[in-house]
Amino acid sequence: xxxxxxxxxxxxxxxxxxxxxxxxxxxxxxxxxxxxxxxxxxxxxxxxxxxxxxxxxxxxxxxxxxxxxxxxxxxxxxxxxxxxxxxxxxxxxxxxxxxxxxxxxxxxxxxxxxxxxxxxxxxxxxxxxxxxxxxxxxxxxxxxxxxxxxxxxxxxxxxxxxxxxxxxxxxxxxxxxxxxxxxxxxxxxxxxxxxxxxxxxxxxxxxxxxxxxxxxxxxxxxxxxxxxxxxxxxxxxxxxxxxxxxxxxxxxxxxxxxxxxxxxxxxxxxxxxxxxxxxxxxxxxxxxxxxxxxxxxxxxxxxxxxxxxxxxxxxxxxxxxxxxxxxxxxxxxxxxxxxxxxxx
Amino acid sequence: xxxxxxxxxxxxxxxxxxxxxxxxxxxxxxxxxxxxxxxxxxxxxxxxxxxxxxxxxxxxxxxxxxxxxxxxxxxxxxxxxxxxxxxxxxxxxxxxxxxxxxxxxxxxxxxxxxxxxxxxxxxxxxxxxxxxxxxxxxxxxxxxxxxxxxxxxxxxxxxxxxxxxxxxxxxxxxxxxxxxxxxxxxxxxxxxxxxxxxxxxxxxxxxxxxxxxxxxxxxxxxxxxxxxxxxxxxxxxxxxxxxxxxxxxxxxxxxxxxxxxxxxxxxxxxxxxxxxxxxxxxxxxxxxxxxxxxxxxxxxxxxxxxxxxxxxxxxxxxxxxxxxxxxxxxxxxxxxxxxxxxxx
DNA sequence: TTGTACGCGTTATCAC
DNA sequence: GTGATAACGCGTACAA
Numbered sequence: 001x002x003x004x005x006x007x008x009x010x011x012x013x014x015x016x017x018x019x020x021x022x023x024x025x026x027x028x029x030x031x032x033x034x035x036x037x038x039x040x041x042x043x044x045x046x047x048x049x050x051x052x053x054x055x056x057x058x059x060x061x062x063x064x065x066x067x068x069x070x071x072x073x074x075x076x077x078x079x080x081x082x083x084x085x086x087x088x089x090x091x092x093x094x095x096x097x098x099x100x101x102x103x104x105x106x107x108x109x110x111x112x113x114x115x116x117x118x119x120x121x122x123x124x125x126x127x128x129x130x131x132x133x134x135x136x137x138x139x140x141x142x143x144x145x146x147x148x149x150x151x152x153x154x155x156x157x158x159x160x161x162x163x164x165x166x167x168x169x170x171x172x173x174x175x176x177x178x179x180x181x182x183x184x185x186x187x188x189x190x191x192x193x194x195x196x197x198x199x200x201x202x203x204x205x206x207x208x209x210x211x212x213x214x215x216x217x218x219x220x221x222x223x224x225x226x227x228x229x230x231x232x233x234x235x236x237x238x239x240x241x242x243x244x245x246x247x248x249x250x251x252x253x254x255x256x257x258x259x260x261x262x263x264x265x266x267x268x269x270x271x272x273x274x275x276x277x278x279x280x281x282x283x284x285x286x287x288x289x290x291x292x293x294x295x296x297x298x299x300x301x302x303x304x305x306x307x308x309x310x311x312x313x314x315x316x317x318x319x320x321x322x323x324x325x326x327x328x329x330x331x332x333x334x335x336x337x338x339x340x341x342x343x344x
Numbered sequence: 345x346x347x348x349x350x351x352x353x354x355x356x357x358x359x360x361x362x363x364x365x366x367x368x369x370x371x372x373x374x375x376x377x378x379x380x381x382x383x384x385x386x387x388x389x390x391x392x393x394x395x396x397x398x399x400x401x402x403x404x405x406x407x408x409x410x411x412x413x414x415x416x417x418x419x420x421x422x423x424x425x426x427x428x429x430x431x432x433x434x435x436x437x438x439x440x441x442x443x444x445x446x447x448x449x450x451x452x453x454x455x456x457x458x459x460x461x462x463x464x465x466x467x468x469x470x471x472x473x474x475x476x477x478x479x480x481x482x483x484x485x486x487x488x489x490x491x492x493x494x495x496x497x498x499x500x501x502x503x504x505x506x507x508x509x510x511x512x513x514x515x516x517x518x519x520x521x522x523x524x525x526x527x528x529x530x531x532x533x534x535x536x537x538x539x540x541x542x543x544x545x546x547x548x549x550x551x552x553x554x555x556x557x558x559x560x561x562x563x564x565x566x567x568x569x570x571x572x573x574x575x576x577x578x579x580x581x582x583x584x585x586x587x588x589x590x591x592x593x594x595x596x597x598x599x600x601x602x603x604x605x606x607x608x609x610x611x612x613x614x615x616x617x618x619x620x621x622x623x624x625x626x627x628x629x630x631x632x633x634x635x636x637x638x639x640x641x642x643x644x645x646x647x648x649x650x651x652x653x654x655x656x657x658x659x660x661x662x663x664x665x666x667x668x669x670x671x672x673x674x675x676x677x678x679x680x681x682x683x684x685x686x687x688x
Numbered sequence: 689t690t691g692t693a694c695g696c697g698t699t700a701t702c703a704c
Numbered sequence: 705g706t707g708a709t710a711a712c713g714c715g716t717a718c719a720a
Binding site: 016 | 689690691692695696697698
């Protein structure tokens with residue numbers, strides 16, 4: 001089955017290629033009859049324009065790309081709906097692109113930039129470990145969403161939308177302390193994590209300090225080698241091991257909601273109850289937490305507002321070339337049934 | 345920031361463009377020194393080849409695309425890992441592409457086919473409503489994964505990997521019957537669903553008939569207008585409404601695991617217990633079901649095997665042009681804690 | 689309103 | 705081993 005091109009269509013219609021081009025791109029200067037004829041031939045022969053050729057030629061393309069790191073994060077799914085809605089409201093095209101765990105999202109962005117002639121990029125999730133030089137190679141306006149910056153990167157070179165992970169983790173742990181918990185296990189990211197994993201751990205430490213509770217290394221539960229730190233399986237595994245060790249604790253604070261489901265399961269499997277025997281708190285505020293039993297106490301990131309703000313900043317950069325902005329949102333402590341007071 | 349092209353690199357190195365092309369594409373006939381020189385200039389100047397131009401010129405590209413309908417389905421996430429692994433094992437490139445809910449996946453596939461010079465396509469999820477003519481327009485080998493075919497489509501024109509949704513739904517409902525359940529509510533897809541929603545409902549009917557239990561329309565719970573039938577919110581909403589109506593039932597069978605979490609939540613919110621007051625069964629076998637409390641009784645689709653078989657069939661079509669195959673897998677009834685026997 | 693011709697950045701086919 | 709040069713399919717000045 002030979003591929004039919006714009007030339008073939010032109011020949012079949014007895015017109016020039018530019019006329020066909022005008023027809024498919026809704027250009028004004030074209031005779032309606034000619035256009036109709038062309039469109040009919042196109043649909044009869046199932047002509048499909050080649051996007052590579054189009055992108056090669058085009059200058060602008062009015063498309064915004066979302067580069068999403070990791071595929072299975074339900075937290076992102078809720079944001080993407082809004083990001084997409086906002087992009088299309090502005091009459092721009094929307095391109096969702098996955099970045100593999102071992103890929104460098106900036107490299108991917110640079111390729112896409114040239115390939116699709118993007119006019120804006122949103123980075124959703126991923127590492128903070130990029131150097132300033134790396135960011136500078138991007139020629140398109142972009143916004144980091146739920147990603148912090150390295151300290152040595154000049155904030156002026158990019159925009160971001162995020163929460164204060166240190167502060168919000170601290171709030172959650174302080175909340176647990178206020179309910180009488182002192183032995184709070186922290187289900188952590190990898191020990192070498194320099195992104196949000198590190199920040200949430202820092203918040204945990206700060207809260208303990210503020211509440212005059214000694215930091216106990218044996219209460220920080222790191223994933224085993226090769227385990228995805230943000231998986232339910234990890235939460236289950238480390239909690240099981242911890243419970244077997246008989247180190248005392250009254251509460252678990254997991255680095256994400258997803259992980260906390262694994263924590264809960266391990267507690268149940270050990271024949272214990274939530275929250276009677278152990279309190280469990282998560283982080284993110286994904287939908288599943290509300291459906292879990294008991295409902296999960298968590299720190300909810302305001303993903304709708306964050307998504308909207310992300311696009312607002314991006315479009316202001318696209319349209320007005322204004323300076324970069326860094327917006328930090330407040331998270332919301334959602335009290336569920338998974339945490340209880342243990343002291344009057 | 346001007347974009348640097350292959351010509352610029354050639355000029356900077358004092359060589360011809362074809363030599364640069366040879367260098368970046370790992371062609372054999374090139375002097376190692378020349379190549380090294382070129383690669384150095386490339387990395388210094390951050391040259392990035394334009395993929396549009398490459399795809400335009402290239403004949404083959406040894407890439408397999410996965411077209412995934414819907415982004416949030418956790419069942420697919422587990423398959424994608426394996427699909428990707430298998431593709432890369434064969435030294436092909438892997439391209440994951442999302443299809444919006446309102447897009448036609450075949451149209452998307454035809455565009456991508458031309459744009460990226462694909463050599464194989466996997467359709468993951470989506471509708472069964474395509475005509476034979478539509479399928480014929482695809483020039484690339486493809487496999488439908490977890491998608492059934494319309495009855496009027498000649499099975500010889502495509503390959504597929506799936507389960508027998510009618511049969512497996514029937515098995516689940518028969519299982520519930522065998523435990524003494526007679527009033528089993530079915531949390532259904534949209535009434536006009538012609539895909540798996542319809543098939544699973546058909547299985548439900550057949551099981552009732554086999555067990556000499558009358559089919560009661562009031563036990564089929566359809567989503568409200570505008571609701572995503574496969575969402576937790578839908579499960580919650582219809583179950584809540586049903587419980588409020590006081591129509592008696594002892595068990596719920598939901599069209600997917602995700603929906604069943606909504607069902608459970610509504611039951612808990614009504615002050616009832618699972619499985620003491622109501623049994624709940626799902627369908628798919630996603631990871632969350634094992635972490636839920638109680639663990640979810642479900643019909644597990646063997647996604648690893650299905651993913652592997654999908655790629656096996658696809659590569660046999662790509663490499664040998666063999667005929668099409670249709671493989672139907674057996675699902676596995678996983679007994680969790682969400683279902684109980686109510687009769688000796 | 690329409691057609692011709694050129695160029696987008698790359699790879700492939702030749703000669704050398 | 706290397707360098708011109710012709711495509712690839714399309715959009716768009718520019719001429720008609």
